[in-house]
Amino acid sequence: xxxxxxxxxxxxxxxxxxxxxxxxxxxxxxxxxxxxxxxxxxxxxxxxxxxxxxxxxxxxxxxxxxxxxxxxxxxxxxxxxxxxxxxxxxxxxxxxxxxxxxxxxxxxxxxxxxxxxxxxxxxxxxxxxxxxxxxxxxxxxxxxxxxxxxxxxxxxxxxxxxxxxxxxxxxxxxxxxxxxxxxxxxxxxxxxxxxxxxxxxxxxxxxxxxxxxxxxxxxxxxxxxxxxxxxxxxxxxxxxxxxxxxxxxxx
Amino acid sequence: xxxxxxxxxxxxxxxxxxxxxxxxxxxxxxxxxxxxxxxxxxxxxxxxxxxxxxxxxxxxxxxxxxxxxxxxxxxxxxxxxxxxxxxxxxxxxxxxxxxxxxxxxxxxxxxxxxxxxxxxxxxxxxxxxxxxxxxxxxxxxxxxxxxxxxxxxxxxxxxxxxxxxxxxxxxxxxxxxxxxxxxxxxxxxxxxxxxxxxxxxxxxxxxxxxxxxxxxxxxxxxxxxxxxxxxxxxxxxxxxxxxxxxxxxxxxxxxxxxxxxxxxxxxxxxxxxxxxxxxxxxxxxxxxxxxxxxxxxxxxxxxxxxxxxxxxxxxxxxxxxxxxxxxxxxxxxxxxxxxxxx
Numbered sequence: 001x002x003x004x005x006x007x008x009x010x011x012x013x014x015x016x017x018x019x020x021x022x023x024x025x026x027x028x029x030x031x032x033x034x035x036x037x038x039x040x041x042x043x044x045x046x047x048x049x050x051x052x053x054x055x056x057x058x059x060x061x062x063x064x065x066x067x068x069x070x071x072x073x074x075x076x077x078x079x080x081x082x083x084x085x086x087x088x089x090x091x092x093x094x095x096x097x098x099x100x101x102x103x104x105x106x107x108x109x110x111x112x113x114x115x116x117x118x119x120x121x122x123x124x125x126x127x128x129x130x131x132x133x134x135x136x137x138x139x140x141x142x143x144x145x146x147x148x149x150x151x152x153x154x155x156x157x158x159x160x161x162x163x164x165x166x167x168x169x170x171x172x173x174x175x176x177x178x179x180x181x182x183x184x185x186x187x188x189x190x191x192x193x194x195x196x197x198x199x200x201x202x203x204x205x206x207x208x209x210x211x212x213x214x215x216x217x218x219x220x221x222x223x224x225x226x227x228x229x230x231x232x233x234x235x236x237x238x239x240x241x242x243x244x245x246x247x248x249x250x251x
Numbered sequence: 252x253x254x255x256x257x258x259x260x261x262x263x264x265x266x267x268x269x270x271x272x273x274x275x276x277x278x279x280x281x282x283x284x285x286x287x288x289x290x291x292x293x294x295x296x297x298x299x300x301x302x303x304x305x306x307x308x309x310x311x312x313x314x315x316x317x318x319x320x321x322x323x324x325x326x327x328x329x330x331x332x333x334x335x336x337x338x339x340x341x342x343x344x345x346x347x348x349x350x351x352x353x354x355x356x357x358x359x360x361x362x363x364x365x366x367x368x369x370x371x372x373x374x375x376x377x378x379x380x381x382x383x384x385x386x387x388x389x390x391x392x393x394x395x396x397x398x399x400x401x402x403x404x405x406x407x408x409x410x411x412x413x414x415x416x417x418x419x420x421x422x423x424x425x426x427x428x429x430x431x432x433x434x435x436x437x438x439x440x441x442x443x444x445x446x447x448x449x450x451x452x453x454x455x456x457x458x459x460x461x462x463x464x465x466x467x468x469x470x471x472x473x474x475x476x477x478x479x480x481x482x483x484x485x486x487x488x489x490x491x492x493x494x495x496x497x498x499x500x501x502x503x504x505x506x507x508x509x510x511x512x513x514x515x516x517x518x519x520x521x522x523x524x525x526x527x528x529x530x531x532x533x534x535x536x537x538x539x540x541x542x543x544x545x546x547x548x549x550x551x552x553x554x555x556x557x558x559x560x561x562x563x564x565x566x567x568x569x570x571x572x573x574x575x576x577x578x579x580x581x582x583x584x585x586x587x588x589x590x591x592x593x
Contacts, residue, residue: 106464107463111464
């Protein structure tokens with residue numbers, strides 16, 4: 001079994017606070033892996049270390065066997081590690097067309113192009129059109145992102161991450177804050193991600209986690225509590241105690 | 252595929268020339284023939300416009316604030332002056348490029364200080380660099396002429412053919428040509444993927460990095476380019492006035508530039524040009540009415556602009572021209588839109 005993304009004894013401290021404790025994760029190629037945990041468990045801190053926003057105090061991060069611990073954010077993206085943000089991180093003044101176009105241009109190595117005009121490369125245009133269609137954004141592609149409804153912005157958030165053609169995709173609460181009526185689109189898009197893309201999902205919504213993931217890691221106080229297939233995690237008394245409370249989990 | 256060509260069409264929407272843009276440049280060119288007695292002030296406006304465009308490149312597109320942009324203006328001015336004074340490069344166009352490159356080197360070197368930190372640090376660092384250079388220019392008076400400035404600069408004919416005349420006609424058209432060429436270059440750049448990535452960085456640096464944009468490298472590139480533009484503006488100053496003195500580094504010069512962009516707006520390239528015209532006109536009008544207190548009135552105008560909102564003002568100003576454009580070009584004609592509405 002090939003490992004797509006791996007952390008080895010990851011350790012992160014803010015002052016005296018240990019927010020990631022000796023965390024070793026292995027995410028298999030093509031997996032639908034979920035990372036769950038109560039509020040304050042340090043899930044986002046883990047994501048930030050995986051993507052390079054934060055530097056771990058010790059430990060290593062491997063992407064497809066290569067050590068990426070010291071790579072800056074943008075180089076990890078070019079190596080195939082892409083993410084979405086829990087709270088939309090988009091460009092309010094740019095249009096979806098420009099936003100997706102930028103991501104595609106950067107991946108194809110045209111991002112530093114200062115002479116050729118945007119929109120004059122047919123390979124880039126084709127990919128943009130493809131992505132905008134897939135993510136139901138074609139009809140709003142010329143609107144300013146800041147004026148779009150939240151659900152559309154959410155779709156754009158995922159489209160931008162996909163535009164980087166990731167081999168490993170980190171989804172940080174993809175459906176967070178989306179009204180019920182627009183939820184379906186998001187879930188459909190997430191469900192339709194190609195199988196060769198490895199997905200690590202960080203999520204609060206248990207329905208989504210248990211319908212989507214084939215493997216679950218539970219993070220508590222920055223340390224790995226348990227890991228396994230969904231039914232096993234759901235039955236784990238420890239998990240019930242610390243994370244799910246007394247509520248029964250329907251699988 | 253139709254969606255694909257559709258995307259291509261819309262992606263180039265902003266880069267397409269509008270009627271209003273062509274009209275703008277024709278009016279500027281016409282001014283050169285309509286007001287033969289006002290070459291000096293008009294040349295001054297062109298220089299200021301170019302200088303403001305330089306700041307717009309970093310402020311309007313990449314979101315880098317600067318209170319020391321005069322550093323590049325000054326280096327360009329002294330470089331052009333020294334090249335002409337010592338007869339190193341006699342031909343003005345070549346000397347202009349060389350002076351721009353000198354400022355560019357400074358821009359590249361200092362960009363590493365500027366890209367670190369937030370707005371406040373950037374303001375302080377840029378301000379500090381300009382003050383530092385001013386002090387250095389004063390200290391090394393054997394090279395710069397100190398407080399007297401460089402004197403006795405004699406400019407050779409442009410391209411060896413067009414001499415600078417005492418009315419400033421050659422200087423005006425020379426400056427206009429330089430401004431237009433650099434404008435075309437800037438226009439090309441801001442509509443490229445590189446230019447778009449700058450706007451992305453300005454909007455959200457965190458996300459910019461997360462889609463694979465090398466943020467620091469892009470900021471260094473645009474800062475260096477803006478320095479080149481600033482240096483050219485300074486060199487034009489020396490070449491058209493035949494003097495270079497310490498005030499090329501003055502804080503006022505950097506601060507005025509901010510005011511120009513407040514008046515004209517940022518991020519659509521014309522802000523610096525329009526702002527420069529209005530700023531100098533206001534200065535002229537107010538200093539004629541009240542030589543002592545013109546700054547008060549300039550200040551008042553700025554307050555009004557901020558209160559009313561520049562975008563609303565732009566819409567009012569553009570209302571009539573756009574009406575005409577629509578009449579001539581039909582309902583779907585490309586009209587001039589205020590910044591950020593584009």
